[in-house]
Amino acid sequence: MHLFTAVRRDWLSNIRGDVLAGIVVALALIPEAIGFSVIAGVDPKVGLYASFAIAVTSAITGGRPGMISAATAATALLMVDLVRDHGLEYLLAATILMGLLQIGAGFVKLGRLMRFVSKSVITGFVNALAILIFLAQVPELVGVTPVTYAMVAAGLAIIYLFPRLTRVVPSPLVAIMALTGAAIWFGLDMRTVGDLGELPSALPTFLVPDVPLTLETLRIILPYSIALAAVGLLESLLTATIVDDLTDTPSDKNRECAGQGVSNVVSGFLGGMGGCAMIGQSVINVKSGGRGRLSGVVAGSFLLFLIVVLGEWVSMIPMAALVAVMIMVSIGTFSWSSVRDIRAYPVSSTVVMLSTVAVVVWTHDLAQGVIVGVLLSGIFFASKVARLFAVRSRLSEDGRVRTYEVRGQVFFASAETFLAALDFREVVEKVVIDVGHAHFWDVSAIAALDKAVIKFRREGAEVEVLGLNEASATMVDRFAVHNDPVAVERMTGGH
Amino acid sequence: MPKVLACVDASVYAASVVDHAAWAAGRMGASITILHVIGRKDRGGLSDLSGTLGVDANSNLLQALTEADEVNARLAQERGRALLEAARARLQEHGVTRVDLLHRHGSFVETVCEAEAEADLVVVGKRGANADFARLHLGSNLERVVRAASKPVLVASRGFRDIRRLLLAFDGGPSSWRAVEHLAAKPLFGGFDLDVVTAGADTASSRDALEEAAARLRHRAGAVEARLIPGEPEAVIGNHVRERGIDLLVMGAYGHSRVRSLLVGSTTSAMIRTCLVPVMLFR
Numbered sequence: 001m002h003l004f005t006a007v008r009r010d011w012l013s014n015i016r017g018d019v020l021a022g023i024v025v026a027l028a029l030i031p032e033a034i035g036f037s038v039i040a041g042v043d044p045k046v047g048l049y050a051s052f053a054i055a056v057t058s059a060i061t062g063g064r065p066g067m068i069s070a071a072t073a074a075t076a077l078l079m080v081d082l083v084r085d086h087g088l089e090y091l092l093a094a095t096i097l098m099g100l101l102q103i104g105a106g107f108v109k110l111g112r113l114m115r116f117v118s119k120s121v122i123t124g125f126v127n128a129l130a131i132l133i134f135l136a137q138v139p140e141l142v143g144v145t146p147v148t149y150a151m152v153a154a155g156l157a158i159i160y161l162f163p164r165l166t167r168v169v170p171s172p173l174v175a176i177m178a179l180t181g182a183a184i185w186f187g188l189d190m191r192t193v194g195d196l197g198e199l200p201s202a203l204p205t206f207l208v209p210d211v212p213l214t215l216e217t218l219r220i221i222l223p224y225s226i227a228l229a230a231v232g233l234l235e236s237l238l239t240a241t242i243v244d245d246l247t248d249t250p251s252d253k254n255r256e257c258a259g260q261g262v263s264n265v266v267s268g269f270l271g272g273m274g275g276c277a278m279i280g281q282s283v284i285n286v287k288s289g290g291r292g293r294l295s296g297v298v299a300g301s302f303l304l305f306l307i308v309v310l311g312e313w314v315s316m317i318p319m320a321a322l323v324a325v326m327i328m329v330s331i332g333t334f335s336w337s338s339v340r341d342i343r344a345y346p347v348s349s350t351v352v353m354l355s356t357v358a359v360v361v362w363t364h365d366l367a368q369g370v371i372v373g374v375l376l377s378g379i380f381f382a383s384k385v386a387r388l389f390a391v392r393s394r395l396s397e398d399g400r401v402r403t404y405e406v407r408g409q410v411f412f413a414s415a416e417t418f419l420a421a422l423d424f425r426e427v428v429e430k431v432v433i434d435v436g437h438a439h440f441w442d443v444s445a446i447a448a449l450d451k452a453v454i455k456f457r458r459e460g461a462e463v464e465v466l467g468l469n470e471a472s473a474t475m476v477d478r479f480a481v482h483n484d485p486v487a488v489e490r491m492t493g494g495h
Numbered sequence: 496m497p498k499v500l501a502c503v504d505a506s507v508y509a510a511s512v513v514d515h516a517a518w519a520a521g522r523m524g525a526s527i528t529i530l531h532v533i534g535r536k537d538r539g540g541l542s543d544l545s546g547t548l549g550v551d552a553n554s555n556l557l558q559a560l561t562e563a564d565e566v567n568a569r570l571a572q573e574r575g576r577a578l579l580e581a582a583r584a585r586l587q588e589h590g591v592t593r594v595d596l597l598h599r600h601g602s603f604v605e606t607v608c609e610a611e612a613e614a615d616l617v618v619v620g621k622r623g624a625n626a627d628f629a630r631l632h633l634g635s636n637l638e639r640v641v642r643a644a645s646k647p648v649l650v651a652s653r654g655f656r657d658i659r660r661l662l663l664a665f666d667g668g669p670s671s672w673r674a675v676e677h678l679a680a681k682p683l684f685g686g687f688d689l690d691v692v693t694a695g696a697d698t699a700s701s702r703d704a705l706e707e708a709a710a711r712l713r714h715r716a717g718a719v720e721a722r723l724i725p726g727e728p729e730a731v732i733g734n735h736v737r738e739r740g741i742d743l744l745v746m747g748a749y750g751h752s753r754v755r756s757l758l759v760g761s762t763t764s765a766m767i768r769t770c771l772v773p774v775m776l777f778r
Contacts, residue, residue, distance in 0.1 A: 008639075009602060020544065144506045163545035170546030246557055247562065280548050287556050288544050332548020
């Protein structure tokens with residue numbers, strides 16, 4: 001019964017808003033899909049077919065109604081080498097494999113891993129993405145005629161100033177139409193979209209990529225597919241969270257993983273490249289009133305309709321207009337508030353954010369940047385928690401017994417501090433180490449305790465360890481106490 | 496202690512829902528929970544189709560949406576609280592004192608499904624505030640609530656009329672047997688005169704089922720009259736309600752699949768629509 005309620009809510013609760021927003025998104029998607037095809041080094045039709053297939057399929061199968069997925073910069077950037085070295089057919093095969101990996105990720109509920117990606121890493125990811133989109137435009141801006149600069153400047157001006165005039169027409173579309181009109185009217189000799197390769201003239205058809213089904217092929221495409229799948233899921237889950245926040249509604253992250261996978265498989269078989277959710281387009285969708293699954297279906301279908309009908313005109317769009325749109329996407333993607341926040345946030349989170357950006361810009365691989373960011377934030381976290389540790393000691397009145405009272409978190413990062421806090425040179429008959437208020441999280445902590453006991457014994461002291469059972473309870477993996485306030489209290493008591 | 500869940504909104508049915516709930520609670524010795532749900536549907540209409548992403552588009556949009564939602568939600572909250580207080584006051588006039596108020600955000604159907612778990616009877620109006628545009632048109636939420644609910648649902652008509660005579664529309668299906676069990680066992684319906692009517696062809700099996708149902712109901716106080724009337728259920732029951740001055744129609748609901756009901760329409764919906772009396776539905 002709930003299924004029907006959910007279906008109705010996801011599809012039919014906002015028909016007018018979804019259709020209108022879908023049209024706006026479709027218009028905004030055309031230049032982006034072409035632009036990202038350029039980045040990947042394939043014909044514009046690959047990106048356009050992909051955008052159609054992914055937008056429609058993920059709207060139906062995904063877990064986040066109102067989110068827009070299509071061919072994206074993040075995935076396009078990862079394909080460059082594969083396309084250059086092996087050609088389009090291998091890209092299609094890699095896209096299908098990418099989709100299968102993502103479906104698998106959905107089934108093993110990999111969405112849960114998102115919680116290890118901190119906000120600083122996400123900010124770094126977004127900023128790096130914006131920088132990469134911008135850098136991809138640079139070749140179009142180097143060594144070109146002054147007319148091109150003028151066109152790009154005019155395009156940016158229209159995109160930013162036109163909304164002040166009216167907000168009922170998408171301004172990027174106005175910019176593209178104006179610049180295309182100007183180029184044709186003045187007969188300007190400029191690079192156009194038509195020069196980049198084939199545009200679609202018909203609906204996409206089902207085709208199996210023309211690659212040999214051998215281990216050699218797998219060896220070529222697997223590394224790309226893994227990186228594509230990881231980056232695609234990361235951006236999709238991140239975008240889903242953004243849409244969750246904007247619309248104040250929850251979403252099913254694991255279904256989203258599988259849904260992204262299905263859309264990429266479909267895209268690959270329809271001759272499209274791999275893609276994922278788009279932060280910018282999803283924000284535009286919500287801003288234009290889109291909330292339901294219908295918006296994605298309308299966006300994808302209308303995009304394909306426009307391209308097939310208007311293909312001839314699309315080929316006349318000057319590259320300068322596309323560059324202007326891409327620069328806008330780049331500016332819109334960048335998190336400008338993160339620059340302002342650098343002063344307010346702790347240094348460690350800024351370091352994580354900047355390292356993520358640096359690694360991505362250096363390697364052109366968002367996945368590597370995220371891995372570095374996650375590792376760094378883990379290390380910073382460990383070093384912070386390691387400070388939650390103190391040792392108090394007292395000597396008995398007769399000077400024969402030394403008692404150490406250990407409090408706090410003992411694990412690999414604080415084990416050394418633990419040992420340093422004990423005075424092995426002191427001559428006493430008996431040493432009592434009370435760890436009843438400490439938590440021994442891992443084997444390093446236990447090893448440190450062992451070492452301490454052995455050292456004291458070698459100095460001739462009798463050693464008694466108090467409360468080890470309580471302290472080492474945290475060592476047991478999968479101790480699921482977070483739902484049991486009493487157990488949590490017992491475990492962390494005294495701090 | 497049994498509990499009646501009364502769902503009110505800004506429609507004209509709210510007062511009648513409260514009256515019906517008061518009647519049912521009085522007969523069952525139940526307390527009443529009044530529920531008002533603030534829907535999410537019409538929130539945050541920003542008409543910006545410019546398709547541009549400015550600087551910090553995401554956080555600016557979040558701020559704008561939050562502000563818009565905040566204003567709308569605050570209005571909806573005040574209106575909802577006024578509705579609930581009005582309902583409580585009306586119940587006090589009826590002499591019902593054990594009243595709880597339940598004010599929730601979310602989808603109406605989902606919220607009712609959550610709340611009915613603790614209730615024994617759900618009372619809703621034939622139409623909601625969003626469906627007041629056409630007379631004789633059923634609220635879109637009604638069918639979904641009835642289909643989703645596990646408890647009997649009392650569908651309030653436009654105004655409350657004192658209830659003396661009941662009609663059980665009996666078709667032999669599992670849900671109408673549940674209606675029979677309820678009528679036979681529960682205090683809500685004790686002491687009323689009861690007509691049991693099966694509409695359709697006079698076959699041996701339908702006559703047997705009708706006789707058996709009537710036999711199950713005879714031990715309760717009040718007269719029981721069983722009849723088998725040939726014809727379309729909708730017309731037969733509708734006529735019977737009018738001619739005999741029936742005050743409350745009892746029936747099993749939505750015995751057929753949702754797909755069938757989409758294609759050929761549902762008998763249940765048709766009866767709720769045509770009979771201008773409250774309807775008690777069992778699934």
